[in-house]
Amino acid sequence: MKLAIYPGSFDPLTNGHLDVIQRAEKLFDKVIVAVAKNDSKNPMFTMEERCQLASESLAEMERVSVDRFEGLLVDYAIEQGAQAIIRGLRAISDFEFEFQLALMNRHLNSSIETIFMMPKDKYTFLSSRMVKEVSKLGGDIREFVPEPIYRTMAERHGLSNESSTQ
Ligand code: ADP
Numbered sequence: 767m768k769l770a771i772y773p774g775s776f777d778p779l780t781n782g783h784l785d786v787i788q789r790a791e792k793l794f795d796k797v798i799v800a801v802a803k804n805d806s807k808n809p810m811f812t813m814e815e816r817c818q819l820a821s822e823s824l825a826e827m828e829r830v831s832v833d834r835f836e837g838l839l840v841d842y843a844i845e846q847g848a849q850a851i852i853r854g855l856r857a858i859s860d861f862e863f864e865f866q867l868a869l870m871n872r873h874l875n876s877s878i879e880t881i882f883m884m885p886k887d888k889y890t891f892l893s894s895r896m897v898k899e900v901s902k903l904g905g906d907i908r909e910f911v912p913e914p915i916y917r918t919m920a921e922r923h924g925l926s927n928e929s930s931t932q
Contacts, residue, residue: 823912
């Protein structure tokens with residue numbers, strides 16, 4: 767069975783992440799969306815919330831599951847029996863960091879390949895950080911995140927679902 771791990775903060779999962787997951791699902795029998803603990807990023811959503819929101823958003827994708835991990839990604843990937851790590855590439859700005867990360871992971875364990883996937887053009891400018899900023903300021907993010915995440919963010923920022931669609 768071909769298994770890939772898609773790791774990230776997913777704070778929260780966006781339609782850009784979803785696009786990458788759909789592409790990965792075409793190549794692998796199973797994809798695990800692995801939510802990183804990552805305290806240093808000072809997340810908006812707790813680990814539990816990020817996992818819960820991702821699970822709700824991906825509920826219909828039968829070959830995709832959501833898990834959490836702490837510590838070294840390659841150790842987690844080996845433990846799960848994965849052959850590959852998936853990462854998304856939006857623009858040149860992602861490239862340098864992602865390249866370093868991929869080479870470091872290869873240094874740590876050369877049996878796991880990193881595969882980069884590019885989303886549809888319309889998601890190349892999309893990031894969790896952008897979605898959080900826009901939502902906080904009352905902007906409409908419905909087009910950029912799955913419905914369960916849209917609802918949760920609208921509630922958290924005190925917007926009614928109706929008013930945010932205008
Ligand atoms: P991390 O903290 O690991 O960067 P993120 O949740 O921000 O976690 O991103 C996880 C992965 O998804 C990264 O490889 C990132 O480049 C990629 N990614 C984030 N947003 C998008 C997007 N809009 N389109 C494609 N890939 C994306």
